Amino acid sequence: xxxxxxxxxxxxxxxxxxxxxxxxxxxxxxxxxxxxxxxxxxxxxxxxxxxxxxxxxxxxxxxxxxxxxxxxxxxxxxxxxxxxxxxxxxxxxxxxxxxxxxxxxxxxxxxxxxxxxxxxxxxxxxxxxxxxxxxxxxxxxxxxxxxxxxxxxxxxxxxxxxxxxxxxxxxxxxxxxxxxxxxxxxxxxxxxxxxxxxxxxxxxxxxxxxxxxxxxxxxxxxxxxxxxxxxxxxxxxxxxxxxxxxxxxxxxxxxxxx
Amino acid sequence: xxxxxxxxxxxxxxxxxxxxxxxxxxxxxxxxxxxxxxxxxxxxxxxxxxxxxxxxxxxxxxxxxxxxxxxxxxxxxxxxxxxxxxxxxxxxxxxxxxxxxxxxxxxxxxxxxxxxxxxxxxxxxxxxxxxxxxxxxxxxxxxxxxxxxxxxxxxxxxxxxxxxxxxxxxxxxxxxxxxxxxxxxxxxxxxxxxxxxxxxxxxxxxxxxxxxxxxxxxxxxxxxxxxxxxxxxxxxxxxxxxxxxxxxxxxxxxxxxxxxxxxxxxx
Numbered sequence: 155x156x157x158x159x160x161x162x163x164x165x166x167x168x169x170x171x172x173x174x175x176x177x178x179x180x181x182x183x184x185x186x187x188x189x190x191x192x193x194x195x196x197x198x199x200x201x202x203x204x205x206x207x208x209x210x211x212x213x214x215x216x217x218x219x220x221x222x223x224x225x226x227x228x229x230x231x232x233x234x235x236x237x238x239x240x241x242x243x244x245x246x247x248x249x250x251x252x253x254x255x256x257x258x259x260x261x262x263x264x265x266x267x268x269x270x271x272x273x274x275x276x277x278x279x280x281x282x283x284x285x286x287x288x289x290x291x292x293x294x295x296x297x298x299x300x301x302x303x304x305x306x307x308x309x310x311x312x313x314x315x316x317x318x319x320x321x322x323x324x325x326x327x328x329x330x331x332x333x334x335x336x337x338x339x340x341x342x343x344x345x346x347x348x349x350x351x352x353x354x355x356x357x358x359x360x361x362x363x364x365x366x367x368x369x370x371x372x373x374x375x376x377x378x379x380x381x382x383x384x385x386x387x388x389x390x391x392x393x394x395x396x397x398x399x400x401x402x403x404x405x406x407x408x409x410x411x412x
Numbered sequence: 413x414x415x416x417x418x419x420x421x422x423x424x425x426x427x428x429x430x431x432x433x434x435x436x437x438x439x440x441x442x443x444x445x446x447x448x449x450x451x452x453x454x455x456x457x458x459x460x461x462x463x464x465x466x467x468x469x470x471x472x473x474x475x476x477x478x479x480x481x482x483x484x485x486x487x488x489x490x491x492x493x494x495x496x497x498x499x500x501x502x503x504x505x506x507x508x509x510x511x512x513x514x515x516x517x518x519x520x521x522x523x524x525x526x527x528x529x530x531x532x533x534x535x536x537x538x539x540x541x542x543x544x545x546x547x548x549x550x551x552x553x554x555x556x557x558x559x560x561x562x563x564x565x566x567x568x569x570x571x572x573x574x575x576x577x578x579x580x581x582x583x584x585x586x587x588x589x590x591x592x593x594x595x596x597x598x599x600x601x602x603x604x605x606x607x608x609x610x611x612x613x614x615x616x617x618x619x620x621x622x623x624x625x626x627x628x629x630x631x632x633x634x635x636x637x638x639x640x641x642x643x644x645x646x647x648x649x650x651x652x653x654x655x656x657x658x659x660x661x662x663x664x665x666x667x668x669x670x671x672x673x674x675x676x677x678x679x
Contacts, residue, residue: 203573206577207577208573208576208577226576226577226578226579228579230577231577231578232573232574232577234570234573234574236570239568239570239571240570240571240574242571242588242589242592243669243670244592244595244669244670245669253578253588254578254579254580257578257579257580257581257584258578258579285669287669305578
């Protein structure tokens with residue numbers, strides 16, 4: 155279980171203080187897929203970096219299975235928005251996926267197996283010897299997802315992973331995330347600014363306010379488990395839920411103005 | 413994927429032809445100018461006599477010894493400088509406090525012309541190989557160090573955080589993120605340093621009289637063997653060209669993945 159309790163982050167530069175996160179509390183159960191959605195500039199990335207142990211919070215704490223996070227915890231993988239910068243251009247796709255496993259101390263035979271399986275799972279069979287920059291943006295993000303999946307994490311953090319890919323590719327990748335989540339049983343915390351995406355993907359949506367950020371509302375997504383780009387998005391319930399999320403985000407923005 | 417760098421073969425062929433024609437023109441001018449009395453033959457002998465002197469030199473063991481001495485001084489000095497600069501660059505570059513602490517010192521030491529250290533070199537090593545090495549190392553070290561520092565500063569924060577999030581060891585982060593990022597800069601530094609190192613090796617031999625081509629040039633000049641002196645100067649020029657070619661080829665081979673080499677691929 156992933157617990158975020160009273161999380162606060164203040165950036166200091168000189169004598170100027172910027173309160174990015176004010177007070178965030180939420181939990182993600184094991185095996186759950188939760189989407190975090192908020193207006194742009196609400197500190198989503200700051201939150202994710204605190205959760206992944208890349209950034210120390212000013213106050214509050216993050217716990218994974220009861221253990222406090224200080225530094226990147228084992229069993230967690232992060233998929234970044236900037237796939238082009240997150241993949242190493244000096245390595246082939248295979249080496250990119252394999253390197254974290256080497257660092258983790260996984261044996262050679264098992265590594266080979268994991269690399270192959272995870273590339274198959276994201277639909278990149280046969281591209282192992284290509285370099286990331288020879289692939290399209292959508293394929294590069296698939297490599298980053300394969301790298302995370304091969305790591306066999308219990309928790310997968312995704313930081314607006316599809317913000318930089320085109321709409322059609324994005325739909326495919328959303329379905330890929332749902333499919334992998336169901337098959338692997340991982341806990342996923344998915345950060346996005348896209349309201350429709352959060353409702354389509356999540357079992358639960360946590361809405362954030364504008365900065366300084368608090369949790370605006372949480373909403374359970376009671377859509378059928380089997381989701382489909384055409385029927386789910388046309389479902390009246392989907393439209394109700396997205397309207398609800400949209401209203402909350404708008405309310406958050408209005409509150410910020412006052 | 414077509415690379416614009418290759419151009420069309422007919423064009424690169426004609427460029428090579430023009431280059432060869434230019435060189436031939438230069439040789440012709442160098443042949444005719446002294447023969448027509450435009451310049452004093454004592455100071456610039458005709459190209460054919462320089463060529464003859466070169467052929468004669470190539471037949472003497474002393475020439476090959478001198479060439480070997482120069483190459484040893486150049487390569488050993490360069491290797492020591494590169495090794496030390498890479499190590500220092502990575503350590504200084506990855507520790508912000510050290511970076512700030514050393515920034516002004518580096519900016520002060522770097523512009524000191526290596527030749528200004530000739531008296532020191534003579535004091536320490538006399539006319540041995542050590543004098544040449546000291547000067548070569550000093551000149552080459554800064555070229556590489558500055559580039560390594562740029563390279564380390566260029567590490568992409570997202571790539572670095574990726575490595576951290578996958579719990580790479582400190583050595584893993586240096587080996588797999590920092591080093592590959594810095595490598596193109598290191599190459600630039602080595603290429604610059606290789607040329608500078610040759611200049612300093614010849615200078616040291618010429619001025620201090622430590623063994624090598626530079627010393628032979630000085631000896632030829634003192635004994636008024638002007639064609640031989642020019643022949644040796646030509647050899648140093650050819651060395652410079654070869655060194656540059658080798659450095660560029662190595663760079664292209666090892667950095668095939670890098671933007672500057674691969675040509676831009678649209679993502």
